[in-house]
Amino acid sequence: xxxxxxxxxxxxxxxxxxxxxxxxxxxxxxxxxxxxxxxxxxxxxxxxxxxxxxxxxxxxxxxxxxxxxxxxxxxxxxxxxxxxxxxxxxxxxxxxxxxxxxxxxxxxxxxxxxxxxxxxxxxxxxxxxxxxxxxxxxxxxxxxxxxxxxxxxxxxxxxxxxxxxxxxxxxxxxxxxxxxxxxxxxxxxxxxxxxxxxxxxxxxxxxxxxxxxxxxxxxxxxxxxxxxxxxxxxxxxxxxxxxxxxxxxx
Amino acid sequence: xxxxxxxxxxxxxxxxxxxxxxxxxxxxxxxxxxxxxxxxxxxxxxxxxxxxxxxxxxxxxxxxxxxxxxxxxxxxxxxxxxxxxxxxxxxxxxxxxxxxxxxxxxxxxxxxxxxxxxxxxxxxxxxxxxxxxxxxxxxxxxxxxxxxxxxxxxxxxxxxxxxxxxxxxxxxxxxxxxxxxxxxxxxxxxxxxxxxxxxxxxxxxxxxxxxxxxxxxxxxxxxxxxxxxxxxxxxxxxxxxxxxxxxxxx
Numbered sequence: 001x002x003x004x005x006x007x008x009x010x011x012x013x014x015x016x017x018x019x020x021x022x023x024x025x026x027x028x029x030x031x032x033x034x035x036x037x038x039x040x041x042x043x044x045x046x047x048x049x050x051x052x053x054x055x056x057x058x059x060x061x062x063x064x065x066x067x068x069x070x071x072x073x074x075x076x077x078x079x080x081x082x083x084x085x086x087x088x089x090x091x092x093x094x095x096x097x098x099x100x101x102x103x104x105x106x107x108x109x110x111x112x113x114x115x116x117x118x119x120x121x122x123x124x125x126x127x128x129x130x131x132x133x134x135x136x137x138x139x140x141x142x143x144x145x146x147x148x149x150x151x152x153x154x155x156x157x158x159x160x161x162x163x164x165x166x167x168x169x170x171x172x173x174x175x176x177x178x179x180x181x182x183x184x185x186x187x188x189x190x191x192x193x194x195x196x197x198x199x200x201x202x203x204x205x206x207x208x209x210x211x212x213x214x215x216x217x218x219x220x221x222x223x224x225x226x227x228x229x230x231x232x233x234x235x236x237x238x239x240x241x242x243x244x245x246x247x248x249x250x
Numbered sequence: 251x252x253x254x255x256x257x258x259x260x261x262x263x264x265x266x267x268x269x270x271x272x273x274x275x276x277x278x279x280x281x282x283x284x285x286x287x288x289x290x291x292x293x294x295x296x297x298x299x300x301x302x303x304x305x306x307x308x309x310x311x312x313x314x315x316x317x318x319x320x321x322x323x324x325x326x327x328x329x330x331x332x333x334x335x336x337x338x339x340x341x342x343x344x345x346x347x348x349x350x351x352x353x354x355x356x357x358x359x360x361x362x363x364x365x366x367x368x369x370x371x372x373x374x375x376x377x378x379x380x381x382x383x384x385x386x387x388x389x390x391x392x393x394x395x396x397x398x399x400x401x402x403x404x405x406x407x408x409x410x411x412x413x414x415x416x417x418x419x420x421x422x423x424x425x426x427x428x429x430x431x432x433x434x435x436x437x438x439x440x441x442x443x444x445x446x447x448x449x450x451x452x453x454x455x456x457x458x459x460x461x462x463x464x465x466x467x468x469x470x471x472x473x474x475x476x477x478x479x480x481x482x483x484x485x486x487x488x489x490x491x492x493x494x495x496x497x498x499x500x
Binding site: 153 | 262263266268269402403404405406408412431432433434436437440441456457458459
């Protein structure tokens with residue numbers, strides 16, 4: 001192992017986060033379908049800040065403070081919320097300069113869990129196919145260790161998050177700045193390499209979770225796999241995501 | 251999903267065991283390199299019972315009770331123990347009718363963790379390449395759900411255990427008696443299918459853990475990947491493994 005290189009590793013589900021040293025590390029939270037993709041999309045359409053909230057009631061309370069509120073459980077939009085968790089609901093000029101509070105079945109609860117394990121001199125950023133290119137630049141310029149944290153599904157692994165983690169490993173590996181040697185990193189890389197020719201088809205073939213919800217989620221999944229549909233870099237600052245890409249004027 | 255079929259799933263590391271319902275389930279503990287392979291080998295050479303012990307001092311205390319004691323930490327045999335964790339140390343007529351207490355870096359501690367999560371009407375059995383064929387028969391005849399529990403490495407996943415879990419899924423799938431639909435099960439199956447032509451070469455190529463220890467562990471790893479080198483079915487009964495295959499006179 002080359003000691004001068006940064007460490008690149010994968011946490012296949014937040015339930016395994018305690019295994020990792022997260023000092024001097026950018027933790028990339030990956031919830032491809034759909035929280036990561038939706039948050040990037042909201043920033044791309046001009047949102048000012050996004051607060052991830054694990055609890056439904058707490059998310060509702062932000063309504064009184066002038067926030068748009070987005071809520072989803074088990075794929076369905078929650079009663080009384082402005083939006084669910086479909087990225088298409090966030091593609092609107094109405095989002096310009098708005099503050100949003102969002103709660104989802106899996107993604108926002110994982111953000112809370114992972115943020116409790118944030119190390120010194122570290123940062124949490126959102127990663128998805130839809131911000132892939134700007135994310136790669138951001139990660140390279142940061143010059144820190146990188147931990148790709150897959151949100152997984154109900155405490156376990158998920159195929160789509162593992163695939164995207166594997167893609168980031170392959171892409172970052174080209175720059176020769178990182179060591180990845182863990183078995184988890186290799187799991188992700190190996191699965192990505194089998195999926196990469198047709199990721200939508202692969203996911204549908206492998207995952208009963210998605211086959212069962214194709215009519216509800218099919219268009220969302222297709223969008224969530226679209227590379228570089230946004231240029232957002234959502235970074236968690238004091239419990240809120242802000243868009244660092246936007247701040248830099250890019 | 252066919253409701254008449256049994257559930258077949260994979261726990262990629264014991265750290266994820268809480269995710270699973272383990273009632274009416276055979277839990278197969280997989281620690282290919284080396285605890286699972288070594289335990290099968292000890293029974294094949296006639297051992298009468300094997301007590302897995304997480305703690306080193308407790309393992310030593312069994313010496314006074316007439317047990318052979320086997321102890322390993324980080325690949326090395328422990329001072330004062332009769333054997334380490336190399337399966338070759340267990341290939342001896344001296345094992346005939348002996349009781350053995352064993353403690354290893356990773357495997358025996360995981361057995362303790364997993365056995366605390368044993369459900370109703372359930373059982374823990376040891377699985378490895380070296381008992382693959384008899385294990386398949388045993389699992390099919392049991393008519394229960396199957397949870398393949400990979401021991402992994404230091405709380406995270408390990409490539410060799412994932413590969414063997416994937417192999418069992420492919421083999422069990424031929425009998426059309428099981429549903430496997432989890433993303434974890436697919437992770438294992440996908441990685442096995444990339445590795446199956448040359449598992450030793452694949453592991454060496456993928457895992458720095460093993461490349462670094464090839465001089466110490468190379469022969470052990472080759473043996474641990476040898477299918478059907480034994481006919482042992484180690485089953486945990488009241489904290490001790492006994493050999494069910496032997497008891498059945500097969």
